[in-house]
Amino acid sequence: MPRLWIVRAGKHGERELAAIEQNRLLPGFLEVGDLTSRPSRDAILGHLQQVLPELAQNTLKNFAAQLNQFAHTIQIGDLAVMPRKVTNSVAIGRVTGEYVYNSDDPYRHSRTVEWLKPAVPRDTFKQDLRHSFGAFMTICEIKRNGAFERVRSVLETGLDPGALLGTQGTAPVRATDDEPDAGDYASDIEEIANQQIISLIKSEFAGHALAELVAEILRVEGYTTRVSPPGPDGGVDILAAGGAFGLGQDRMCVQVKSGDGAANHDVVLRLIGSMSNVQASTGLLVSIGGVNAPAHRELDHHFFKLRLWQMPDLLKALFRAYNDLSEETKNKLPLKQIWAPISGDEA
Template sequence: MNVLPKQTSTTEASSEVSPRLWIVRAGARGERELAAIEQSRLLPGFLEVGDLTDLGSRDAVLSHLQEVLPDEGKNRLRNFAAQLNQFVNKITPGDYVVMPRKVTNGVAIGLVRGGYEFDSKSDFKHSRRVEWQEESLPRDTFKQDLRHSFGAFMTICEIKRNSALERVKTVLETGSDPGALLGKQGQAPEVSPTTDEDEAEAEDYQTDIEDIANQQIISLIKSEFAGHALADLVAEIMRIEGYTTKVSPPGPDGGVDILAAGGTLGLGEDRICVQVKSGDGAANHDVVLRLIGSVSNSQAQTGLLVSIGGVNSVAQKELDNNFFKLRLWQMPDLLKALFRTYGELSDETRAKLPLKQIWAPMSGGN
């Protein structure tokens, strides 16, 4: 395996440098999140890019990008170079990192434990070792200003305003965000201005408005449809999409929250057994195995697991092994189904989830 850890005085002298707080995402759709958690790695993507081990500056990274991405625009390449230079040369072992998750409404928080590594045989190529302190902490744990910082479009950027690092540390210690820490004059500490493009932070970049809106909708769903009520919402969505449904009463359900069937009177061959997990924690392997048993016992054709906390890597492998029998709805899938059917939901449901569709210009960012 061609793994080349970057060895520099910057990354090895972490004890002499104050830690910093970074965002490092794992895919626009969260496609690398489970691998990042399972492997204890930061996996930012940029798979077209080659080994950056010996490139010690943004200009050197930019020159490489101009060779491997000749069709990209100048500004976009400068943007990519700034991000990758941070990942390779600026992030230091001992720094804190936040990975906003797409498949759940949570964030993973970790401590960087290694320098930049490149593995040409890996599916992910560029990585750093990280020790995860939290794998999916609900975003609602943080106050709105930090949640907006987590919504920056950039794959890699720093967060430092509004006492961000101190607040993340406090959340890890106490589970509560104290808000921006005030100085002697009752004002949030100032951050020195900088002209270095690499030093721009989350607040300097355009916010992903769609992601911010989705997170607010998720918070509303978790509040208004807590516990068994989420099964009622899923069943209503499925009825609008043509299924006859039967919802199990609250209490132990034996792995069956909803039975759904297509066709006239619900007597068609399209029969689905649905298990709904409304908690923040990831569904595990046992949940999937119970669903498989329920599919067989109920004489359903397929099983649908709805888990707003996502699934862990072992559960995902079991789902993959049962591709023709099982399907998974994580939070993005539930939102898509909600948006598809929203206009036909009952007045009562729409009163709990008051939504309005808007149009906004697309960002030209990464």
């Protein structure tokens, strides 16, 4: 029977866009050599002890188990979930190829995948699966609570039916086993909290209200802003200017995309055109659904004039400004800062 796997694409989502564009699973571990000739966890562990001698033995055992799964346990036809950091979605695909190592490839380790749905909002899934997606693992299987059947249901119907009868009592797997379940590992508390905040933002600041939130954040950061009224905006949601009375040379044109879909190349071109029309010196694209590869290349091409805020960037700006936001905004988005211990792998 096919199985369901989490395969992440970077702690900060740095390989996500390449994974989607190239139809590949890209787990990283760039210091690690070819796993083809290392057919077991123990063989991989021996290699890791040579190339990563500074890491603790338990960490190396954990990494060896993950890499063994990626290279030797995952099968063609299995489903893979890639939790996406730059949006609040997950990509779901079907594995189509065997493990490949290429030393000339910047990503080194990969498997091909057919992305069936590259951007499913996390809120589509019930809380237990969302927590599994937040496990502190780059590669691991999700087995509990009928996870495979539920993800397949989302692919077919768009709905998560919840934990299925007869699937609750799966025995826990020790972390030293080759096939740990996502539920056996601590969740990334920060990631889960961020996803909850994202859901709140999408609920309380839907549509044009997101532009109002971005404008308020920019005002806290010292800009004078003007927000376009709801409706067609011609590529300008916010005008922001620095200096006294907003008359300085730092003039910014902001386009805000509040939908789940990735902003495309045309969105970037419209922003560039709007900058010219209003004589802005810089442009900011805020897209909570991220951007596609052509749009990202266009943004890179205009590095000295354009900036992109995807969801992680918006959250960082929100946290910086939060204490100085209006009481009305804080009431819609009630947050508090906490301290929490971190695991050895994060430190």
